[in-house]
Amino acid sequence: MTNAKQTTTNEAEHTAPVEAWDAIAALYDEHVAPGESDLAIAGLRLAGLRAGETFLDVAAGTGGLSLPAARFGATVLATDWAPKMIEHFNARAGAEGLDAVGRVMDCHALDIADDTYDLTGSQFGVMLVPDQAQALREMVRVTKPGGRVLLIAYGNPDEFEALHFFIGAVQAVVPEFEGPEDEPLLEFQVAVPDVLRQRLIDAGLKEVTVDTSNQERIEVRTGQQLWDWCLGGNPIPGMLVADLTDEQRADIIRVLDGMVREHSADGPAVLTAPLNIGVGTK
Numbered sequence: 432m433t434n435a436k437q438t439t440t441n442e443a444e445h446t447a448p449v450e451a452w453d454a455i456a457a458l459y460d461e462h463v464a465p466g467e468s469d470l471a472i473a474g475l476r477l478a479g480l481r482a483g484e485t486f487l488d489v490a491a492g493t494g495g496l497s498l499p500a501a502r503f504g505a506t507v508l509a510t511d512w513a514p515k516m517i518e519h520f521n522a523r524a525g526a527e528g529l530d531a532v533g534r535v536m537d538c539h540a541l542d543i544a545d546d547t548y549d550l551t552g553s554q555f556g557v558m559l560v561p562d563q564a565q566a567l568r569e570m571v572r573v574t575k576p577g578g579r580v581l582l583i584a585y586g587n588p589d590e591f592e593a594l595h596f597f598i599g600a601v602q603a604v605v606p607e608f609e610g611p612e613d614e615p616l617l618e619f620q621v622a623v624p625d626v627l628r629q630r631l632i633d634a635g636l637k638e639v640t641v642d643t644s645n646q647e648r649i650e651v652r653t654g655q656q657l658w659d660w661c662l663g664g665n666p667i668p669g670m671l672v673a674d675l676t677d678e679q680r681a682d683i684i685r686v687l688d689g690m691v692r693e694h695s696a697d698g699p700a701v702l703t704a705p706l707n708i709g710v711g712t713k
């Protein structure tokens with residue numbers, strides 16, 4: 432496995448280390464991955480997954496994309512550099528009796544032979560890594576000639592409602608809080624559809640399409656649920672609030688609660704985020 436330090440660029444200071452992903456794996460499994468199934472299915476449909484095909488998930492987390500693919504009838508290998516993410520994935524796949532296994536692997540250097548998979552995908556994973564060009568080349572390398580590569584990534588951060596609720600609630604309690612630093616987060620490096628299209632082409636793919644018609648929909652009923660989603664989905668929000676007191680955290684959750692209530696009618700509040708779903712053929 433490639434050491435993360437060997438693969439980093441000068442953008443690496445904005446990257447969470449593997450230990451930080453391990454630390455949120457349980458929260459991710461409980462509060463984030465289960466809500467991703469609709470968008471995962473939308474991506475798998477756009478990539479034309481068929482039952483009986485082989486599917487490789489890169490930076491798979493606890494299985495937000497792999498579990499729907501396996502339920503659909505694909506034979507799945509889920510890879511992630513964080514061992515705890517893979518533990519949760521294997522537990523879920525085993526409990527459902529799916530044809531799916533997880534293995535710890537860094538996406539910048541996949542321990543997989545060339546031309547192996549019918550479909551290789553990554554949902555919110557290769558989207559955020561420091562050497563994305565290398566990770567995309569790896570995804571293409573391990574895909575069969577004529578096979579497809581799928582990348583699901585966030586679109587325009589200005590329209591990412593949960594992120595703005597979170598920052599707004601923290602600022603209501605800690606007015607001097609500035610949010611993420613001035614430099615754009617790696618999470619949004621392919622937020623512009625044409626940038627994603629070009630990166631897929633540069634990685635060696637043909638017939639590249641980028642769909643922008645789908646959204647992530649986060650359903651929450653309480654401020655606590657939104658807090659758990661934010662802190663469980665990515666280590667960065669937790670790092671931003673690491674120095675706050677318990678009282679400040681409780682106040683932020685109360686503010687979030689008010690925001691969620693204002694945003695809901697009868698059912699849960701639905702917060703959306705735009706998506707770019709890129710597909711190309713090797």
Ligand SMILES: C[S@@+](CC[C@H](N)C(=O)[O-])C[C@H]1O[C@@H](n2cnc3c(N)ncnc32)[C@H](O)[C@@H]1O
Binds near residue numbers: 453467496513
């Ligand atoms: C936001 S989560 C997405 C997880 C999953 N694909 C999903 O859709 O639920 C990002 C994942 O990328 C993984 N990751 C980050 N850097 C990685 C790397 N260099 N190699 C492999 N996985 C990585 C993290 O451990 C985490 O599980």
